[in-house]
Amino acid sequence: MPSQTSIIQSIYDERSHNYDTSHHGALAEAYIRTAAPREGESVLDLACGTGLVSFPTKQAVGKSGLVVGIDISPGMLGVARHKAQQTGSDVIFLQHDISDLTGIGLESLLPCGEEGFDLITCAAALVLLPDPGRAVKGWMQWLKPGGRMVTDVAARDVHVPSRTFKKISGDLGVQLVWDESWVQGECSLRELLEGAGLGVKTVFLTESLQDRVYNASDAEDVFEKAVASPMFRNFGDSRVRNEAKRLFVERFVEEAGAEGVLVDEAKMYMAVAYKQSRGFCCQ
Structure with missing residues (x-):
């Protein structure tokens, strides 16, 4: 049986050719704002994908800054490396499982004398990890004292196909390929980060990054597109x-109710955390 890691890898290999057309572009913009x-900062972009966060981050930190995407x-x-070639960007891209960054040689990439990265970002990936709390705790060693970490999880039950499949999964004995069972609200992300030893400056619900309206009559088409x-x-x-x-059609139509409409809003819980150090106060 394939491992969870290999399943996730193959899924995103397949998604790579059209990944940038999804709501993740708007999510990347939210990351840059948050x-x-x-200028001059060193940034580690975990689960960097096609570089949607990495490239604008490199523009912000400038020539004197460093961006490493994993x-x-x-x-x-x-896709990310092709973009870098086309634009002349010097973002460093590495292939590795972000659940465990040991042995990857990140220390050799940091500027001489630096204790770690000023900023770590991880967009749309925590629920894909087998143990997100353990992963975050491992990432923290690469964050300099006072350094920031920005990450997110999808808000609870916002994605119509996903939540519909989740409702029927138990009846079918089939599970989603990611685990969002631990996400009960903004508090869940705060608890995860604090449990890893980080201070949390803020956790907030983003505005909708992409809206979609479904009619009850769309149910079969939504199912077919989803399973493809x-x-x-x-x-x-x-x-x-x-x-x-x-079951999917039944639950979909049931949720659409008398009005026969379902609204899909891509909203995220996003957090800004920091590595605590004596005498440090988050700004």
């Missing part, structure tokens, strides 16, 4: 497909 990278997917990194994508393909497996479709 993280506010500054991702598990060679497909996503291929790598994120939900396991629900289209021949052993469960017919029952999955029946």
Whole structure:
């Protein structure tokens, strides 16, 4: 049986060719506004994907700054490196599992005398990790005292196809390929970061990054498009497909209610945290 890591890698390899057309571009813009990278800073962009956060961050830190992007997917990194070639960007891209950064040699990339990175970002990836709390605790060693970390998780039950599949997963014995069961609200992200030893400056709900309106009559089409994508393909497996479709349509129409409409808003819980040090006060 393939490992969770290899499943995630293959999913994002497949998504790489059209990833930039999703709401993740708007999410990257929110990251830049929230993280506010500054001239000369060193930044570690985890789960960097196609570089949607990495490239504007490099523009912000300038020639004297450093941006290192790490991702598990060679497909996503291929897109990012092609962009770098086309634009002349000197973002450093590395392929590695962000769950464990040991042995990757990050210390050799940091400017001489630096204790760590000024900023670590990780967009749209925490729920993909087998143990996000342990991962964040490991990342913290690469953050200099007083350094910032910005990360997020999708707000609870905001994505219509995802929440519908989640409702029927137990009946089918099929699970989503990510684990968002620990996300109950903004407090969950705060608790995760504080549990890893970080101070938390703020956790907030973003504005909707992408809106979509579904009609009840769209249910079958939504199912077909979803199971054709790598994120939900396991629900289209021949052993469960017919029952999955029946249950999906049933729940979808039920939730649409008398008005026959469902509104999908891509909202995230986003956090700004920092590595605490004696005498340091988050600004």
